[in-house]
Amino acid sequence: MLVLSNLNKTFNAGTINEVNALQEVSLTIEEGSFICVLGTNGSGKSTLLNAVAGTFYTDSGTIELNGKDITRWPEYKRACHVGRVFQNPFSGTAPNMTIGENLALAAKRGKKRGLGWGLTSTVLQELKSRVKTLNMGLEERLDSPIGKLSGGQRQALTLLMSSWVKPELLLLDEHTAALDPKTASKVIELTEKIVTAGKLTTLMVTHSMQQAVHLGDRIIMMHQGKIKYDFRGEEKRRLKIADLLSLFDDLRRKDQIDAGVVELLMKNYV
Amino acid sequence: MTLLVGSITIGLILALLALGIFISFRIFDFPDITAEGSFTFGAALSAALIVSGANPITATAVAFVGGFAAGAATGLIHTRFKINPLLSGILVMTALYSVNLHVMGKSNVPLLSQRTLFTWFESFSETVSGKDTLVNLIGWSVPAKDLWTLFFCLLIIVFFGLLLLWYFRTNIGTAMRATGDNDQMIRALGVNTKVMIIFGVALSNGFIALAGSMLAQFQGFADVQMGIGMMVWGLASVIIGEALIRDNSLGFVIAGAVIGAVLFRLLVAIALRWGMNPNDLKLITAAFVFLALVLPGFMKKTKKVKLIRTK
Ligand SMILES: Nc1ncnc2c1ncn2[C@@H]1O[C@H](COP(=O)(O)OP(=O)(O)O)[C@@H](O)[C@H]1O
Ligand SMILES: [Mg+2]
Numbered sequence: 001m002l003v004l005s006n007l008n009k010t011f012n013a014g015t016i017n018e019v020n021a022l023q024e025v026s027l028t029i030e031e032g033s034f035i036c037v038l039g040t041n042g043s044g045k046s047t048l049l050n051a052v053a054g055t056f057y058t059d060s061g062t063i064e065l066n067g068k069d070i071t072r073w074p075e076y077k078r079a080c081h082v083g084r085v086f087q088n089p090f091s092g093t094a095p096n097m098t099i100g101e102n103l104a105l106a107a108k109r110g111k112k113r114g115l116g117w118g119l120t121s122t123v124l125q126e127l128k129s130r131v132k133t134l135n136m137g138l139e140e141r142l143d144s145p146i147g148k149l150s151g152g153q154r155q156a157l158t159l160l161m162s163s164w165v166k167p168e169l170l171l172l173d174e175h176t177a178a179l180d181p182k183t184a185s186k187v188i189e190l191t192e193k194i195v196t197a198g199k200l201t202t203l204m205v206t207h208s209m210q211q212a213v214h215l216g217d218r219i220i221m222m223h224q225g226k227i228k229y230d231f232r233g234e235e236k237r238r239l240k241i242a243d244l245l246s247l248f249d250d251l252r253r254k255d256q257i258d259a260g261v262v263e264l265l266m267k268n269y270v
Numbered sequence: 271m272t273l274l275v276g277s278i279t280i281g282l283i284l285a286l287l288a289l290g291i292f293i294s295f296r297i298f299d300f301p302d303i304t305a306e307g308s309f310t311f312g313a314a315l316s317a318a319l320i321v322s323g324a325n326p327i328t329a330t331a332v333a334f335v336g337g338f339a340a341g342a343a344t345g346l347i348h349t350r351f352k353i354n355p356l357l358s359g360i361l362v363m364t365a366l367y368s369v370n371l372h373v374m375g376k377s378n379v380p381l382l383s384q385r386t387l388f389t390w391f392e393s394f395s396e397t398v399s400g401k402d403t404l405v406n407l408i409g410w411s412v413p414a415k416d417l418w419t420l421f422f423c424l425l426i427i428v429f430f431g432l433l434l435l436w437y438f439r440t441n442i443g444t445a446m447r448a449t450g451d452n453d454q455m456i457r458a459l460g461v462n463t464k465v466m467i468i469f470g471v472a473l474s475n476g477f478i479a480l481a482g483s484m485l486a487q488f489q490g491f492a493d494v495q496m497g498i499g500m501m502v503w504g505l506a507s508v509i510i511g512e513a514l515i516r517d518n519s520l521g522f523v524i525a526g527a528v529i530g531a532v533l534f535r536l537l538v539a540i541a542l543r544w545g546m547n548p549n550d551l552k553l554i555t556a557a558f559v560f561l562a563l564v565l566p567g568f569m570k571k572t573k574k575v576k577l578i579r580t581k
Contacts, residue, residue, distance in 0.1 A: 053458070080460040092458070094451035096518075097444070104441075105448055109459045113441040161459070 002029040002052070002169055002201065007061035009047055009225075021047040022058065023225040029169075029203065031066075034195055036212040037205040038244065039222035040251065045205040046087075048222070049171045052203070054078040066168050080110030083162030083200075085155065085175040092158030095147025099138060099157065102146050103127045106161030130160065134190070152183030156190055163194050170195065172204040176211075188215070209241040219244075223251050271410035273539065275420055281535030282423040283484045284507065288531040289434060289524065290337075290477035291504030296523070297438075298450040298470050303359035303501050304344040305478045307366030308337040310497035312479025314370040317379040317492035326387045330483050337479020338472045340366060345468030370494050377494040386487035391419045423484075430477070431524050438520055446470050478504070499552045502559050507531035509562040 009022040021044045029035060039045045051058050054075035062071045070078050086092050093102050104118050104127065124142070131139040134156050138149075146154060155175055162170060172191065176184035188211055195202050206212055212219050219236055221229040221244075229247060231239055287309065294302035312333035319329035340362055348358040371377065395403075395418035404411040437443040448456040449466040457463050478500070486492040511530025515522045538555075542548060 074462075076457045076460055076462045079458050084458045086454075086458075091452070091454055094448040094455055096451050097448060101444055101448075105444055105456065105459055108441055108445075113445050113461070115437075115440045115442060118439055118441050118444040 001031050001066055002027075002203075003062075003064040004028075004052070005062045005064075007048075007051055007063070008059045009044075009051055009056070010059055013059075020225050022051060025061070025225070025227060027220070027227060029201060031201055032199045033218060034200075034202045034216035035204065035218045035220060036216045037203060037220055037222060038207075038209070038212050040248070043222040044225040045222055046173055047225075049173050049203060049205060052078075052169070053082055053084055053171055081168040083109070083165075083167030083170045085158045085162050085170075085172045087174040087177050089151035089154040089158070089178055092161070093146045093154050096145055098143050099131070099146050099149075100124065100127055100142035102157065103131070103142075103161060103164070106164045109161075109165045109167075111165070130164075131157075134160065150183075152179050152187060155179060155183075155187050159187065159190055159194060163198055163200060166198055167200065170200045170202040170204075172202065174205050174207060177207060191215075209244045212244065213239060213241055221247060221251075271407065271412050272416060273543070274536075275412055275416045277535050277539040278532055279416070279420045279423050280485065280488065281532030282420070282427045282528075283488060284481055284503070284535060285427045285528040285531035286430060286477050286481035286484065287500060287504045288507035288511070288527040289430065290474040290481065291501065292508050292524070292527045293434075293474035293477065294471055295505060296450075296508065297447055298467060300348075300355045300450075300467070300471060301359070302341070302344060302471055302474060303356060304340055304362045304366075304471070304475055305359075305501040305504060306497040306499070307363035307370070308340040308475040308479045308497075309482035309500045310370050310492070310494060311340055311366050311373070312337050312482030313486035313492035313496055314373040314379070314494070315479070316483035317381055317486050318373050318375070320381060320384045320386060320487070321379060326385060326390065326487065330387060330480065330487075333479045333483030334476045337482075338476035340479070341472035341475025342468055344475070345471035348471075349464035349467050367494070374492060374494065378491060379493075380491045381487060382490045386490075387422075387484065388419060388487050391415070391422045394418060394422075419488075426484075427528055430480075431528055435521055435524050499555065502552075502555055503534070504531075506555055506559050506562070507534045509559065510534050513562070 004025060004027045007022050007025040008020075011017070011019045011021055025044075025048060037045050037048065050056060052063060054070070054073060054077075057072065062069060064070065065078075065081060068081075084092070094105070100119055104123055107123065107126075127142060128139045131142070136153055136156060138153065138157070146157065149157070159175070175191075176187050179187060191204070192215060194200070202216070204211075204216065217236060218230070218232040219239065220227050220231075228251065287305070291305060294300045294305070315336045316326075316329040316333045319332060320326060344358045344362045347353050347361060348355050353361070392415045395415035399405070399414035399418070403414040405414045405417055407417070438447055445456060445461045446466050446469070448459075449461065449463045449470070453463045456466075482497065485496070507530040508527050509530065510533055511526030511528070512518075512523070514529060514533075515526035517523075538551065541554075542551075546554070
């Protein structure tokens with residue numbers, strides 16, 4: 001279970017570029033729940049995931065993962081319990097190392113890394129059988145550098161790596177956004193398979209209404225650093241793409257009204 | 271021929287330097303100028319210890335530890351206080367200059383009448399091959415002790431090369447390589463990249479100090495200036511190795527660095543023999559590295575232009 005309480009994050013505080021990327025965000029995610037995070041560009045979705053992963057510390061609020069207060073834990077320490085796939089396919093793998101080495105590194109997530117040989121034959125055997133489940137023929141290419149693979153292949157491997165050692169929480173930040181539609185749907189299929197098989201607690205940011213409607217058991221929609229809507233259970237199941245689109249329109253219209261009001265006030269008073 | 275054997279021996283000693291530079295430059299992409307200080311630091315520590323009667327092996331081991339500590343300091347300054355790699359190295363290198371003077375007590379410590387690793391190799395040669403024996407090597411006569419010295423240096427560098435190869439294949443060594451390749455990725459897999467950098471730069475400087483220590487023992491003195499230009503020297507060796515061996519799997523890259531170091535030393539010896547002014551050595555080395563860094567990109571560009579033209 002992940003409990004976020006009153007998270008705040010302001011970038012460039014005190015300058016003209018000040019952004020309140022997270023404002024009093026509170027969220028409780030039950031064990032095994034699969035949440036899709038929607039929201040306009042710049043609404044704070046990535047910031048939320050980064051805050052949980054520990055890319056930076058929040059200005060205030062607490063983060064609790066399965067009873068551990070991880071608010072002040074450094075990123076690498078949280079990573080022992082949290083799996084991650086980034087938007088950029090280049091981010092999740094070490095390009096100049098082989099597929100096998102990358103996977104072997106992931107197989108040690110959260111475990112002690114000592115002077116033992118990395119790619120022993122038993123490890124290699126397990127790598128092969130697990131990579132085979134991807135149906136990409138990559139099990140025959142464990143010796144080639146991962147940097148030579150396509151974005152989709154790398155993302156599929158990163159997904160496999162992030163869940164190799166079962167994470168207490170899986171964070172996916174628009175991990176199909178950089179892929180072509182066909183590859184994207186393959187990676188989404190794989191995502192669903194892995195999350196369901198491992199009953200993983202998952203927080204997935206997506207720009208695709210379709211993904212949000214079809215996947216997971218809960219949808220949260222963010223706007224200007226706040227969680228504006230939260231649908232779960234029956235309500236989430238009944239939700240259609242059209243409903244989501246109209247909610248987005250609502251948010252945009254409110255923005256325009258806000259902007260209009262500001263303009264009006266400026267004209268009258270400044 | 272004696273000159274050739276001597277040059278190869280020095281080349282093998284400096285291969286340790288090349289391995290150190292390989293770790294910082296190629297594994298971590300960390301331009302670590304601590305090398306210039308730690309090379310001398312290794313020499314200074316060993317020289318001071320040997321003069322005070324210490325066992326040469328102890329003296330050499332202490333050099334490694336000293337270099338390791340110097341590198342750890344650089345890594346710590348960089349990761350803990352977020353000072354850029356180059357400046358972190360410059361700070362430690364500058365500090366080491368004073369430290370080295372303190373360790374040696376003066377700017378030059380002669381070791382000619384001392385027991386060093388190399389006097390051991392020579393006495394070994396005497397017992398095995400006899401005193402002042404000359405060996406016929408493809409028509410040239412070479413002192414047996416020079417050949418034995420060369421052999422021991424080869425043994426040492428092969429040992430450390432294999433050690434490094436083994437290390438970088440272990441779980442922790444693989445994590446270290448990943449830190450240099452994609453730190454975001456390896457952090458997301460639970461590795462403390464700061465510790466990896468500190469440890470890696472330390473290891474690199476341990477090797478470099480070892481090279482300094484052995485060179486001082488071989489040439490029979492330690493000098494406070496002997497580290498100057500060593501970083502670029504090591505880089506030149508690594509680059510030559512990479513150009514010769516185009517395979518970038520780990521074993522080949524390590525072997526390449528060693529071969530590059532020997533070859534570079536030979537090139538320098540030949541150039542000096544042909545009458546190159548020794549004062550120009552560092553200028554030419556720097557120019558060489560500059561060209562090696564710039565040319566590959568330049569060639570790619572001209573190739574692209576050609577491709578467009580032929581279309
Ligand atoms: N590291 C950063 N430094 C400064 N501003 C940032 C940083 N990260 C995000 N922001 C800003 O915070 C806001 C939210 O960004 P983000 O969470 O990336 O949005 P998205 O919902 O599109 O993922 C944006 O206005 C963005 O410009
Ligand atoms: Mg984003």
